[in-house]
Amino acid sequence: MSRRRWVTGDPGVVNTMDFSSLPRLGVVVPPENPTVEPEFTRLAGDIMRVYSSRFPLVVGEELQQVLHAWNVALPEILSNFGSLELDATVVACSASHYLLDPEGDRDFCDQLSGRLGFPVQSSTQAILACCASLGITELTLVSPYEPWLTELSRSFWEKAGITVDRVIPVPAGDRFDPYSVTTDKIVEEVSGGDIDDDGPLLFTGTGMFTLEALDQLSRRTDRVLLTSNLASVWWGLKVTALPHEESELHPLLRRLRPER
Incomplete structure (x- = not known):
């Protein structure tokens, strides 16, 4: 269930120093990916907390079979967050979702969101x-x-x-x-x-x-x-509807304003 709670005296302002009150973004990552967590954390700064779970290591298979196996395993991987209350989750593996085509990818994310009770999005759908x-x-x-x-x-x-x-x-x-x-x-x-x-x-x-x-x-x-990671963090900030000043955003996120 989505947390949707901000600890502050003013309902329109978030106390960004109170880390426990910030939105929680889950992220599912390929086992050997060195990039997602540091880039998400750098982009999210002090306005969102990031928690990760990893796909299983699949040995002895061609990459396409590995990607398919990760799609099959995804519901179980998401369940590994247990009782950790998340506001949203991103599946940070573009390649496995290319296999689904856009419509199948969207339907898969919708099914997972309905099952878990909070938004689940692939990096491809975030893009x-x-x-x-x-x-x-x-x-x-x-x-x-x-x-x-x-x-x-x-x-x-x-x-x-x-x-x-x-x-x-x-x-x-x-x-x-x-x-x-x-x-x-x-x-x-x-x-x-x-x-x-x-x-x-x-x-x-x-x-x-x-x-x-x-x-x-x-x-x-x-x-x-x-980028895949930039769009994913952009989506995470958008879907959690966190009140924030534009100056708090990473400069690369500020470049994604529609008015520019």
Whole structure:
């Protein structure tokens, strides 16, 4: 059940120093993902608390079978939060939800939300919600994935009604490994294109560290810069309806205002 309680003398103001009163965002993470918790915590700052649970380690299977197994395991993984009262939860694994297509992904999240009594959202649906808020119908995809998974990602967005006008691959040296991509590599690959274009950039995948790269790129372009983790935190703040000053938000979240 959603907590919806803020400890403060003024009903319109949250005492952000009272950590126990802040919204609680659950997050489900692939077992070897090093990125989600630190990026969520950095983005959420002092206005939301983050609690994580991890998918099981699946050994000896191809990646597509692993992703399918995680979708099957997700209801049980969510139950591992036990009696911890959460206001919302994000499934921070884009790749497994690409397998479901947009409609199946949305239905799956709706079923989980109904079962648990609080909103459950995938990072992919969080991205779609953010794109809808910003009026995004076309974007450039920045992908650290293997080619087949990049193509699955492109197909997902296009089935959701978003045109992918270009794909920028971001390998980690001579292989594709989101967890090993460096900030310099991201900036190099994106800057190799036309950074002065005005189309949005979507950096897909929750495992690629992006915040430092986005900080550098945001100084050079007014393009919308969107990532799986950034959109997920944006959704978490939105769905918990936390009263806050804009100045409290991370600068990358402030860039996602519709009016810009």
